Amino acid sequence: MDQKSNFEKQEDRIWEYLKWYPSMQQVEQLKSLQFLLKESNKQVNLTRLIEGNDFWVSQILDSLWPFKNDLNNQNKSLNIIDVGTGCGFPGLALAIAMPNSSTTLVDSTSKKTTVLKEIIEKLNLMSRVHIRTERIELTGQNRQFRHKYDIALARAVAKAPTLAEYLIPLLNSTGKAVLYKGKWCKEEHNELTKALIPLKGQIEEIRKFQLPKSRGLRNVIFVSASEKCPDQYPRSIGVPVKNPLIS
Numbered sequence: 001m002d003q004k005s006n007f008e009k010q011e012d013r014i015w016e017y018l019k020w021y022p023s024m025q026q027v028e029q030l031k032s033l034q035f036l037l038k039e040s041n042k043q044v045n046l047t048r049l050i051e052g053n054d055f056w057v058s059q060i061l062d063s064l065w066p067f068k069n070d071l072n073n074q075n076k077s078l079n080i081i082d083v084g085t086g087c088g089f090p091g092l093a094l095a096i097a098m099p100n101s102s103t104t105l106v107d108s109t110s111k112k113t114t115v116l117k118e119i120i121e122k123l124n125l126m127s128r129v130h131i132r133t134e135r136i137e138l139t140g141q142n143r144q145f146r147h148k149y150d151i152a153l154a155r156a157v158a159k160a161p162t163l164a165e166y167l168i169p170l171l172n173s174t175g176k177a178v179l180y181k182g183k184w185c186k187e188e189h190n191e192l193t194k195a196l197i198p199l200k201g202q203i204e205e206i207r208k209f210q211l212p213k214s215r216g217l218r219n220v221i222f223v224s225a226s227e228k229c230p231d232q233y234p235r236s237i238g239v240p241v242k243n244p245l246i247s
């Protein structure tokens, strides 16, 4: 099988899992994203998940599956923030898949956000994708960002209680924090439940998905704010990791 038909097969398969079929423009943007990440990876080590199914399944499908139910409503306008976005996942994949959304990608590593800015410009997404180079403990205390988002998400950034402290202060009154997790065990569930008490959050739903091509089981934890998150959260830089809200 030549490279082109192999690629088209992978691409078709992932859309079947989502029961959503992107426009030609969205497919082109995703292909360009893969190309631009490959190019940038030659200069800066961003990700090893870049070729074939590593990109289409472990990056794109893994980013999008928690939003499977929203993707067929392309007019949906969400204000999204991705915390610890790295080279743009899950936030940038979601921004491409939801063209009426506005997305902020936050990471404290300027090496990564510099590359991301160049990629966003080349994809012509500057009007609705914004990059912020900062620790989220600071962003979460900034009035411009606090209590502003419909969706605050994070993948592979920290343990669940720490993530909850990063994400909940960013939510508006109907917003959802989306915690991307691989395995999800009882101990983690109990720790998150404890952390949600001072943060005034509650677990809404836990969804599971088996990624194809042996890419493993994924869990996603949807959390909402039951009341406005108290002003003291997130605490100062480093405290949510060193002293998570689990006791």
Ligand code: SAM
Pocket: 083, 084, 085, 086, 087, 088, 089, 090, 106, 107, 108, 109, 112, 134, 135, 136, 137, 154, 155, 156, 157
């Ligand atoms: N979310 C991406 C993914 O799933 O591929 C990247 C994951 S990478 C393992 C974790 C990223 O989180 C790193 O780029 C790191 O700089 C960022 N990060 C960790 N703690 C952070 C914080 N407190 N504020 C902002 N960024 C943070």
